[in-house]
Amino acid sequence: MAKLHISTTINGEPIEFLCDPPQTMLEVLRDQLGLTGSKEGCGSGDCGACSITVDGRLVCSCLMLAAEAEGHRLETIEGMARGDQLHPLQKKFVELAALQCGICTPGFLVASKALLDRNPNPTETEVRYWLAGNLCRCTGYDKIIRAVMEVAADMRETAR
Amino acid sequence: MNNIQYVAPQSIDEAVAAMAAANGTGRVLAGGTDLLIQMRAGVVSPGIIVDVKKIVEMTTIDETSGGYRIGAAVSGAVIGEHARLKKAWPGVVEAINLIGSKQIQGRASAGGNLCNASPAADSVPALVAAGAIVTVQGPKGRRDVPVEKIHAGPGRTTLQPGEIVVSFTLPARPAGSSDAYLRLIPRTEMDIAVVGCGVSLTIQNGTCTAARVGLGAVAPTVLLVEDAAKALAGSRLDDKALEAAAAACRAACKPINDKRGTIAYRTKIAGVLLKRAAGIAAERAGRK
Numbered sequence: 001m002a003k004l005h006i007s008t009t010i011n012g013e014p015i016e017f018l019c020d021p022p023q024t025m026l027e028v029l030r031d032q033l034g035l036t037g038s039k040e041g042c043g044s045g046d047c048g049a050c051s052i053t054v055d056g057r058l059v060c061s062c063l064m065l066a067a068e069a070e071g072h073r074l075e076t077i078e079g080m081a082r083g084d085q086l087h088p089l090q091k092k093f094v095e096l097a098a099l100q101c102g103i104c105t106p107g108f109l110v111a112s113k114a115l116l117d118r119n120p121n122p123t124e125t126e127v128r129y130w131l132a133g134n135l136c137r138c139t140g141y142d143k144i145i146r147a148v149m150e151v152a153a154d155m156r157e158t159a160r
Numbered sequence: 161m162n163n164i165q166y167v168a169p170q171s172i173d174e175a176v177a178a179m180a181a182a183n184g185t186g187r188v189l190a191g192g193t194d195l196l197i198q199m200r201a202g203v204v205s206p207g208i209i210v211d212v213k214k215i216v217e218m219t220t221i222d223e224t225s226g227g228y229r230i231g232a233a234v235s236g237a238v239i240g241e242h243a244r245l246k247k248a249w250p251g252v253v254e255a256i257n258l259i260g261s262k263q264i265q266g267r268a269s270a271g272g273n274l275c276n277a278s279p280a281a282d283s284v285p286a287l288v289a290a291g292a293i294v295t296v297q298g299p300k301g302r303r304d305v306p307v308e309k310i311h312a313g314p315g316r317t318t319l320q321p322g323e324i325v326v327s328f329t330l331p332a333r334p335a336g337s338s339d340a341y342l343r344l345i346p347r348t349e350m351d352i353a354v355v356g357c358g359v360s361l362t363i364q365n366g367t368c369t370a371a372r373v374g375l376g377a378v379a380p381t382v383l384l385v386e387d388a389a390k391a392l393a394g395s396r397l398d399d400k401a402l403e404a405a406a407a408a409c410r411a412a413c414k415p416i417n418d419k420r421g422t423i424a425y426r427t428k429i430a431g432v433l434l435k436r437a438a439g440i441a442a443e444r445a446g447r448k
Contacts, residue, residue: 021166044197048263059266063196067166085417133261
């Protein structure tokens with residue numbers, strides 16, 4: 001099977017890779033590009049652990065072919081912190097213990113950032129519905145929701 | 161999985177040619193939220209995957225003399241952000257936006273939801289109620305088909321080999337028209353409809369002058385319930401008319417018993433949802 005040559009942008013950097021047609025974006029991120037922050041939970045788009053954004057749009061990377069990345073801008077959890085400087089969402093998740101085992105955390109962070117990027121002032125209901133595609137089996141959702149609400153408030157304060 | 165090819169043509173003609181060359185082993189990739197799961201499960205093993213998202217006509221929404229043309233591969237998220245479409249066809253948009261999570265909405269399309277041919281597909285009853293026309297292109301050219309003629313049974317469509325669903329056209333309609341879609345699920349979010357009901361209607365001077373009703377998850381295909389529409393049209397949507405339309409919905413049901421609901425429950429709920437969806441559509445249409 002002929003490999004496909006794909007040129008894309010991941011976390012602001014131009015990236016080229018070779019992939020087989022049926023390979024998912026998640027497989028290439030993790031197994032070829034070493035970007036193992038995105039997790040495989042279910043592999044069927046139910047759990048959100050593999051969440052990334054493509055041209056700013058939140059998607060499950062397990063339900064996207066790697067070949068589809070051609071010409072698009074991808075953002076993964078690895079692009080969230082600036083060097084050692086954690087993103088406010090990452091800091092708040094730590095501060096409020098909005099994680100336990102951590103498997104779901106990258107997906108929650110990517111999804112939460114995608115929400116706050118388009119809606120800096122979400123209601124709790126909006127946060128809960130937005131994050132309904134991210135499953136957590138140990139922390140429980142309350143701490144996660146609270147962390148996102150607090151970050152939204154902090155960021156609005158900073159922006160003033 | 162070993163000999164799968166991937167192409168992303170720029171035009172529908174090229175996509176149709178790729179499908180024709182594949183001799184029935186081609187699969188269209190729009191959002192991939194059904195296709196990739198089926199491939200992973202081994203349910204389908206395409207010879208060629210034809211990604212249609214580089215085709216402008218399939219990935220854009222146009223206003224057409226009062227109506228709308230929605231590309232079959234436009235994602236739910238993009239449809240939900242189209243303010244004018246949402247105002248004109250709130251029932252269609254809410255139905256499409258009920259499919260899956262935000263992540264799924266980022267990819268899943270109305271074309272995919274139709275072609276997957278689940279009787280419980282959320283967007284389809286709303287599109288049936290809306291009177292959507294599906295533009296299909298295949299080796300023999302283009303044809304326009306009413307959306308309710310596409311489903312043939314669970315997982316089966318009337319599309320001919322090599323045909324691709326290109327777009328949906330929602331017709332222009334008079335002032336005082338609106339629509340609504342309701343589904344029953346046991347949860348508050350992200351589940352498969354036990355029953356889904358779309359209602360589109362026009363109200364002039366308090367009288368319903370036109371109506372269409374689509375019902376999902378109560379038969380092998382999504383149903384256009386003409387008797388329910390007849391019961392609503394010409395009425396003032398009074399209790400008697402609503403009950404007659406609900407009875408028509410119940411009569412149209414040929415559901416199955418499964419873990420989501422029994423035959424008796426689904427049949428009863430079909431009538432309940434009809435009344436509620438008609439009420440919402442009427443409010444949106446500006447009923448005084």
